[in-house]
Amino acid sequence: MSDKINLPSSSFDELVKIIKGYSHASKGASLDELAKLTGLNKFAISGNNKFLSDISIIQGGRTKSSTDLGIKLARALDHSQVQDAKKNWSDAVSSNEEVSKLVTVVRIKGGMSVDDLAAHILYVSGQGNNGKNRAGSRTVVEILIQAGLLENLDGTLKVATPSDESMAEKEDSGVENKDTGAPATKLVPTEQEEKPNSRPPEINLSGLTTPPQIAINIQLHLPETDNAEVYEKLFKALKDNLLSGNN
Template structure:
């Protein structure tokens, strides 16, 4: 399978401006319509359309429309919702096998300078080595960084690790269960006593069934899981408070 793909024709800032324009445009918008919405020349928009189509953000023929993903990303950009922007860029990258494979290249290398990755992108794209395509290759690097698929440290790019700091947030969100307050009693036993916890009657003795669903982070670091389960044990079985 060929690894060649279309590069953006502008800087990352202009590409984001184009996406915001598409998110406001009606279906099957013309280049002239997009130009009025973005303040960019039609040729600037046109030379980015193939890349945006390749990563699933716009679709159509001569006249194009934002996809559902493109609309979400454009709106998130406009409202500066950083987490959603990162999420939707990552989804867009993953829609294209050749673009997402760039992550594998960095993983194999261990780390790469931004210029080295940009040069590699230009090479594997199959496009000409000119200033416009160099700008496009740099834009792709910026997309991967913005999507939090790559991270920059000491001037080097590496594959971003799962966001392990969110573990502490997960732990804080797990509150000790006040089990006695959930149990029915003779003074106040009615259908609303435990609305979120189904009651099970076994041998005429009311019992409580509590289901806890966990969404664990994707990581190869065993310490993350040990930390999480230790916190769950302390919170749910032996709460201090």
């Protein structure tokens, strides 16, 4: 794989017209047919073919056709489906190592102006510093923004953070956790967690064969006396009231 970027030769809006044109053209359409569909000069179209091939939007030899990704992107653009278009642009960028590296450049630098990134793209492309190539480098910047990979904050480009919506989609689809490599799963509460105020289970005593028994311990504090009659009356009262079982 080449370590240089084949720049588009058109503005972002013109490039979108070409992508749509390829999706509506017959397979292996000629440049003349594409020119009629898009209203653009056939030389302007052909000047973008290398770049569109590099990011997997079109394919073929002398005659070219839309890839499945190119058709999906064109359809999303035709119907103004912003989220689908963003995902397809992102897939297109990810298909080319050199283009996707541009996001890493912005991350390492902690942010770049639009002009600085466009100049960097033009430099690493190895192509001449002329108006057509400068326009092409800015088109690449716009693609990275449309892909949701970069965001323009008052003229400063920053690496975009994943939105809550995209994170939720990843969780729902079971995307692997980047830190652990394990599939993302949702925690399902246990029955006890679902009913925190539930009463403890009742104990059933009906199956017991032996009835419960009660034991009573009695402590006697005997008076200090030398009168034997006192002790005799005390023990007689115990026998009559507690030990005889008559009561």
